[in-house]
Amino acid sequence: MPGSAFIARRMRSGGALATALVALSFFIVIIAFSVAGGFRREIHAGIRAQYGDILLAPAGFDYPGGGEAVAADSSLLSLLSRIEGVREIRPLVSRGGIVRKEGNIQGVIVKGIPDTTLAPLHARIPSRLASLLGFSEGERLTVWFIGEQVQARNFTVDALYEAVVSSDENLTVLVPLADMQRLAGWGRDSVSAYEILLGERFASRSALRAKASELGTAALVTEGEPLFALPVSERYAQIFDWLDLVDSNVLVILLLMMLVAGFNMVSAMLILMFRNLSTIGMLKTMGMSDRGISAVFLRRASRIALKGMLIGDAAALLFCALQGAFHLIALNPQNYYLAWVPVRVNFAMLLLSNFAVYAAILLFTLLPCLFIARVDPARTVRRD
Numbered sequence: 001m002p003g004s005a006f007i008a009r010r011m012r013s014g015g016a017l018a019t020a021l022v023a024l025s026f027f028i029v030i031i032a033f034s035v036a037g038g039f040r041r042e043i044h045a046g047i048r049a050q051y052g053d054i055l056l057a058p059a060g061f062d063y064p065g066g067g068e069a070v071a072a073d074s075s076l077l078s079l080l081s082r083i084e085g086v087r088e089i090r091p092l093v094s095r096g097g098i099v100r101k102e103g104n105i106q107g108v109i110v111k112g113i114p115d116t117t118l119a120p121l122h123a124r125i126p127s128r129l130a131s132l133l134g135f136s137e138g139e140r141l142t143v144w145f146i147g148e149q150v151q152a153r154n155f156t157v158d159a160l161y162e163a164v165v166s167s168d169e170n171l172t173v174l175v176p177l178a179d180m181q182r183l184a185g186w187g188r189d190s191v192s193a194y195e196i197l198l199g200e201r202f203a204s205r206s207a208l209r210a211k212a213s214e215l216g217t218a219a220l221v222t223e224g225e226p227l228f229a230l231p232v233s234e235r236y237a238q239i240f241d242w243l244d245l246v247d248s249n250v251l252v253i254l255l256l257m258m259l260v261a262g263f264n265m266v267s268a269m270l271i272l273m274f275r276n277l278s279t280i281g282m283l284k285t286m287g288m289s290d291r292g293i294s295a296v297f298l299r300r301a302s303r304i305a306l307k308g309m310l311i312g313d314a315a316a317l318l319f320c321a322l323q324g325a326f327h328l329i330a331l332n333p334q335n336y337y338l339a340w341v342p343v344r345v346n347f348a349m350l351l352l353s354n355f356a357v358y359a360a361i362l363l364f365t366l367l368p369c370l371f372i373a374r375v376d377p378a379r380t381v382r383r384d
Contacts (some may be wrong), residue, residue, distance in 0.1 A: 020307025020323035022361065023315070025261035029353050030345075034254045036246050037349070043239060044203055045339070046164030047232055050172060052195030053202065054212050055230045056219060057079075063109045063170070064096030066289055070191035070225060079218055083209055085198045090114065091191040093180035095175075097143040101133040109172045110143055112180025123155035124174040126163040143173070146204030151183060156340060164337050194227075205233045205240060217218050217282060239337070261305075262364030263353030269301055269368040292367035301365040305358055313354065319344050 061067040078091055093112040098105060106129060118124065123141055137142060145151045155175060161171065181188060202211055208231035216229035233240045244263050283293050322328060322344040327340035 010189050018264060018304050019170070019308045019311070022261050022305055022323055023262040025264075025311035026309050026312025026354065026357060027316045027319075029254055029257045029357060030313060031319065031343075031345060032250045033349050033353060034316070034320050034343045034345050035341060037344035038202075038345050039246055039336075039338070040243050041344050042342040043243065044163055046095040046162075047236060047239070048197060050163060050165060051232055051235070053198040053208060053232055054196040054215055055193060055232070055235065056196055056215060056227050057193030057230070058225055059228055061174075062122055063111065065092045066093065066095045066184070067192050067276045068225075069184070069186050069309055072191055076219060076227075079252045080196070083211075083214060083218065084161050085202045086196060086215075087199055087365065088197040090195040090197065091177065092191075092195060093177060093184060093190075093192045094188070095145050095147075095180065096184065098146045099129070099133060099141065099173075101135065104133050106132055106168070106171065108143065109170060110145070110180065111172055111178040114177045115153070115174065118158060118176045120176055121153070121155050121179060122158040122160050122163055122175070125157055126164065126171050126173075127160045129173070130157075130160050132168070141173070145183065153178075153179070153183060154349045162333075162339070165239070181215055196229075203301070205231075207243075208233045233324075254353060254356065256359040261308075261357055261361050265301055265305065265361050266364050268304065269297055269365055270371070272297065272300065273368060273371055297369060298362065298365060302362065305361045309354055309358060313350070317345065320344075 001286055014053055057288075058070060072091060080086060080089055090233075090337060091114060095110050097110045100106075106127065110123075125135060125141065130136065137159060139157045141157050143153050143155065143156045145153070155173075177191075178188070181190065184190075192336050196207075196215060198211055211232040212229040216227075219227040219229065220319050284290075301371075322342050323341060329341040331338055331340055333339045
């Protein structure tokens with residue numbers, strides 16, 4: 001209604017406090033979704049970089065033990081690579097070992113991978129291992145492998161890397177695949193297992209389980225030793241449980257911010273109505289219906305909510321840009337797996353959350369409009 005829009009623009013109301021509170025609600029919601037999305041992306045990316053999305057291995061395989069040799073079946077690899085979502089099949093050979101420096105001893109898992117950036121007898125070690133034993137790039141790293149006979153290999157530390165899963169029990173040293181095959185006495189076609197990387201859209205637990213089932217079925221119908229598929233979400237179930245808990249907390253924050261923004265807007269509208277009692281009475285005497293007067297205040301509430309939404313979104317996006325570029329807020333990686341607060345802006349989720357909070361605000365604003373029907377024009381219209 002053009003008349004209600006005109007009156008809403010001319011109505012006496014500061015609305016600054018209500019706008020600020022609504023902006024704060026939108027800011028908190030967008031930050032919560034962005035941080036939750038950032039944690040899920042960074043932690044999952046870190047885990048899949050270390051262990052892939054799905055492990056395809058013989059029964060009883062574990063990384064420290066290494067397991068028996070598996071022949072690299074070209075027909076199996078060709079079949080697996082044609083399955084939807086499979087991006088990379090990464091063979092590996094792993095063994096448990098012991099590293100010693102200046103009297104300090106640490107158990108490690110040495111994993112051979114087909115990484116062309118690693119020169120022969122060079123190793124990439126986790127920063128946690130470097131801090132425990134004092135290793136730095138360019139130093140010699142001697143690893144003792146315990147088996148039927150003790151074997152020692154000297155590697156050169158090529159680089160350090162940050163491992164998402166880096167407890168002292170599973171520190172993983174990355175070396176060239178050929179070095180580990182020679183250590184085990186295997187040929188170039190023998191490996192311990194395969195780590196399979198999937199596309200980004202297969203990151204959820206349900207998608208990982210479905211793909212593991214599909215890959216495991218494909219591996220079982222081929223000739224050779226049967227291989228079983230294990231999704232990373234089951235191997236590190238506690239981490240994925242923690243991520244699910246973060247997502248649940250974000251939904252709770254969304255509901256709380258809806259309530260806070262709604263109640264703040266109710267308070268602002270009641271104050272606005274009390275400040276404009278004479279205007280309400282005058283409009284009634286001029287024949288405007290209660291619904292028409294309510295439309296005036298709803299338009300005013302909508303303007304306040306939209307202004308607060310734009311301010312809150314702009315502030316949240318600015319914070320995400322700064323945090324993503326400079327990592328302003330740090331974390332303890334022993335507790336949160338990462339050294340900084342990650343952020344990821346999902347614009348589809350941003351629009352959806354904006355719509356949800358905005359709709360909740362307008363629904364709450366309908367409550368004060370019931371007050372308009374109780375206004376008596378004869379008692380509220382001021383006469384000069």
